[in-house]
Amino acid sequence: MVANRNFYEPLWRDARLVEPERFNTWPLVSQLLTKATCHLEVAPGLRPRLPVDGTAFVDISMHALTKLAVGSGRPxxxxxxxxxxxxxxxDLLCALDIIEHVDDDQRAMAELARVATIGATLLLSTPLHPEMWTPFDDFVGHRRRYEPKQIQALLHHHGFIIERSAVFGMKPRSSLLLDLGMWFLQHRRERAMKWYNRVMPYTMRLQKSLQLHEGLINTDEVGEVLLVCKRVSPGSTPS
Structure with missing residues (x-):
């Protein structure tokens, strides 16, 4: 957790809050909100996908929590x-790009299951395939990439079933852009964040619409996946 805080606290200090309506997850979230009454988002930083107003947010970054509070969140x-x-x-939980960062993913998933009602929806995303590991994974503090069967087993063990899924994340065509971004964040952080805040609104337009499919999609060559999961009673969880 210390390594994650050391990376993300300075990042969110200079960043701006991006409204959830600007992400390609918003159509899905809007649909889920019609039936949900109590929402939690874990570790959103300044990129929440659930509506800020009325949502409970958990994060380890004071900078992120302070800015979420200004937006009427419950940080x-x-x-x-x-x-x-x-x-x-x-009855609606969101944990995007978090489970791969923690040392004890069993405990993390157990906590999500504990605070979820039976029938609750969990939105979870994670990178896949250890063989796809890059220096960027190290840079942002990933502990692992999951094999598809591993993440399925983890969810099932804690009473979640995968109802729908989609390819997730924006993968650059070249690693040169990522390498350049990592260098600037390491050596010219203030300049990097000014550039990021200026360019971020335009990059949002590059997002592709989520193509959700029933169950788990074919994950061959999929670097990151979004999972729409349902909390079920332990007895009804598939083995």
């Missing part, structure tokens, strides 16, 4: 491994 300083909420509190 709490905590980690995914110890969520400060009662059992079966939330």
């Amino acid at each position: 709490v300083m905590a980690s995914i491994g110890r969520l400060p909420f009662a059992d079966e509190t939330f």
Whole structure:
């Protein structure tokens, strides 16, 4: 967690909050909100996908939490491994690009299951295929990339089934852009963040619409996946 905080706290210090309506997840989220009454998003930084107003947010970055509070969110300083909420509190949960960062993913998933109501929806994304590991994974503090069967087993063990899924994330055509971005964040952070804040609104237009499919998609050569999961009673979880 210390390594993650050391990376993301300076990042969010100079970044701006991006409204969830600007992401390609918003049509899906809008649909889910019609039936959800209590929402939690874990580790959104300044890129929340659930509506800021009325959503409980957990993060380890004080800079992110402060800016989410200004936007009428309900921010709490905590980690995914110890969520400060009662059992079966939330019927819509979001944990994008987080499970691959934690040392103990079993505990993290157990906490998500604990605070979810039976029938709750969990939006979860994670990178796939260890053989796709790049220096960028190290740079942003990833602990692992999952094999598809591993993430399925982790979810099933904690009472979640995958209802729908889609290819996720924006993959650059060349690694040169990522390499350049990493260098600037390491050596010219202030300049990098000014550039990022200026360019971010335009890059949002490059997002492709989510192509959701029933169950788990064919993940061959898929670098990152978005999973729409349902919390079920342990007895009804597939083996």
